[in-house]
Amino acid sequence: MSEGEAPTPAPRKRSLIDRALNIIERGGNALPHPATLFAILAALVVLASWLAAQLDVSVTHPATGATVRPVNLLSIEGLHRILTGLVTNFTGFAPLGTVLVALIGTGVAEHSGLIGAALRRLVLASPKALLTPILVFAGVMSNMASEIGYVLLVPMAGLIFMAAGRHPILGMAAAFAGVSGGYSANLLIGSLDPLLSGLSQEAARIVDADYTVSPVANWYFMVVSTPLITGLGWFVTEKIVARRFPEPPAGAGDAEDPQRQALTDAERKGLRWALYATLAFTAVLVWAALPFGTLPGAGFLRNPADGDLLKSPLLNGVVAIIFLYGVIAGVAYGVAAGTIKSDSDVIKGMSAAMSTLGTYLVLVFFAAQFVAFFNWTQLGLVLAMKGAASLQALGLPAIPLFIAFILLTAFVNLFMGSASAKWALMAPVFVPMFMLVGYSPELTQVAYRVGDSVTNIISPMMSYFALIIAFFQRYEPKAGIGTVVAVMLPYSLVFMLGWSILFAIWLGLGLPIGPDAPLVYPPAP
Numbered sequence: 079m080s081e082g083e084a085p086t087p088a089p090r091k092r093s094l095i096d097r098a099l100n101i102i103e104r105g106g107n108a109l110p111h112p113a114t115l116f117a118i119l120a121a122l123v124v125l126a127s128w129l130a131a132q133l134d135v136s137v138t139h140p141a142t143g144a145t146v147r148p149v150n151l152l153s154i155e156g157l158h159r160i161l162t163g164l165v166t167n168f169t170g171f172a173p174l175g176t177v178l179v180a181l182i183g184t185g186v187a188e189h190s191g192l193i194g195a196a197l198r199r200l201v202l203a204s205p206k207a208l209l210t211p212i213l214v215f216a217g218v219m220s221n222m223a224s225e226i227g228y229v230l231l232v233p234m235a236g237l238i239f240m241a242a243g244r245h246p247i248l249g250m251a252a253a254f255a256g257v258s259g260g261y262s263a264n265l266l267i268g269s270l271d272p273l274l275s276g277l278s279q280e281a282a283r284i285v286d287a288d289y290t291v292s293p294v295a296n297w298y299f300m301v302v303s304t305p306l307i308t309g310l311g312w313f314v315t316e317k318i319v320a321r322r323f324p325e326p327p328a329g330a331g332d333a334e335d336p337q338r339q340a341l342t343d344a345e346r347k348g349l350r351w352a353l354y355a356t357l358a359f360t361a362v363l364v365w366a367a368l369p370f371g372t373l374p375g376a377g378f379l380r381n382p383a384d385g386d387l388l389k390s391p392l393l394n395g396v397v398a399i400i401f402l403y404g405v406i407a408g409v410a411y412g413v414a415a416g417t418i419k420s421d422s423d424v425i426k427g428m429s430a431a432m433s434t435l436g437t438y439l440v441l442v443f444f445a446a447q448f449v450a451f452f453n454w455t456q457l458g459l460v461l462a463m464k465g466a467a468s469l470q471a472l473g474l475p476a477i478p479l480f481i482a483f484i485l486l487t488a489f490v491n492l493f494m495g496s497a498s499a500k501w502a503l504m505a506p507v508f509v510p511m512f513m514l515v516g517y518s519p520e521l522t523q524v525a526y527r528v529g530d531s532v533t534n535i536i537s538p539m540m541s542y543f544a545l546i547i548a549f550f551q552r553y554e555p556k557a558g559i560g561t562v563v564a565v566m567l568p569y570s571l572v573f574m575l576g577w578s579i580l581f582a583i584w585l586g587l588g589l590p591i592g593p594d595a596p597l598v599y600p601p602a603p
Contacts, residue, residue: 113440113445123448177435180272181431185432192411195345218256228257232253248320254546265300267396271297271396278291278520281509284510520597528578
């Protein structure tokens with residue numbers, strides 16, 4: 079180095095977390111697109127069916143005693159089936175229609191401005207002392223409206239915390255923990271529930287062709303999980319993360335940011351009318367759910383044969399009800415607030431929701447082929463029986479067995495962020511496997527949802543992870559993947575511990591996880 083030349087700064091030493099995350103990021107980026115991955119897996123299933131047929135693999139069905147052999151799809155008959163079934167595999171894929179219908183309804187609510195205004199009203203009206211739990215709770219509840227929590231609530235939480243004299247990253251961390259870490263907690267049924275239940279049902283029918291998994295199969299567990307995640311998120315924010323951000327950055331943010339302003343008169347009027355419409359529709363549903371004879375015409379959505387509510391059009395039509403809630407509340411808000419002036423605006427809202435699903439539809443096409451091929455080959459049944467035999471040989475009790483499954487799901491989530499894509503891959507193996515050792519698809523699904531949620535906030539493969547980094551960089555320009563993970567890792571660990579304990583207690587007590595959702599298979603008569 080010549081005289082007078084400034085010394086070259088030493089390279090910053092990377093932390094262990096940074097190095098580990100770099101490995102995860104490179105490994106995740108090396109994976110193909112999820113749609114491509116399912117296309118490859120579908121091709122591998124065809125090859126695996128040929129190989130299993132050549133090896134004459136067989137198992138004995140424990141319920142019927144019949145011998146089960148894989149079906150070779152790499153044959154003339156198999157190729158005929160693939161060609162003739164390609165379209166119907168896609169159009170008949172159980173999650174597809176339910177997701178589309180639910181999103182059309184919530185699209186009206188989102189396009190009208192109802193969801194954004196409701197979240198602002200909830201958070202901005204909160205007492206300062208309860209700001210953190212309200213943000214976490216609002217994040218959890220926003221899950222029923224797709225990406226609205228990520229794109230609206232998280233940045234708004236930073237502005238709100240800054241206005242309260244606290245570091246904005248602290249508010250964003252609390253909101254992000256609720257939106258993504260609490261992804262499978264909610265007081266209401268959202269679009270994810272019919273999607274996952276459809277995949278679980280497809281997988282369960284590998285063993286039981288008539289098995290049905292309801293979209294509300296995990297509702298009781300979700301409801302109890304909501305205050306748990308809210309409380310844990312509150313604790314982590316105030317007792318752990320707040321120590322790293324004791325003071326807000328000087329001059330951060332714009333005091334005139336419109337997201338921090340109070341609701342307009344039009345927005346308040348819209349929220350009132352949306353509330354009136356929601357209460358009116360809810361009253362109709364309550365009337366429809368009352369026992370026969372309670373009131374004139376009561377019970378018209380109960381099972382007409384026996385008056386049962388659990389297996390009634392009301393619960394079986396939950397997707398249609400989500401659609402109607404979204405449309406009714408969205409239109410009421412939009413008309414009152416002036417954001418909907420004609421039927422064209424309603425259709426625009428529905429179309430906007432559909433316009434975001436291009437990639438999802440491509441993904442579903444290939445996922446549907448994979449699931450169909452997997453079912454046709456009977457490989458899932460063969461693997462499930464062999465896996466069930468191994469599990470029975472190990473003799474693990476239910477709680478350690480499912481805790482291990484939760485940990486496995488949480489680990490896989492670091493490399494594959496999509497909840498539906500992951501479950502489409504895992505359900506055909508694990509749902510039948512657990513059914514054959516006596517556990518219901520609904521129980522397996524709820525264990526999967528716990529594991530899938532807790533590592534969302536530290537997974538670079540999560541689709542909105544890059545967006546969260548950008549939000550952090552607004553207040554900490556040097557923030558990167560390591561920053562986000564370092565902030566969110568305490569939430570992930572505490573959520574995993576707390577949620578696993580709740581699951582273990584729930585399973586130990588034998589509590590139902592949802593309406594007509596047994597813990598065991600076959601369900602008790």
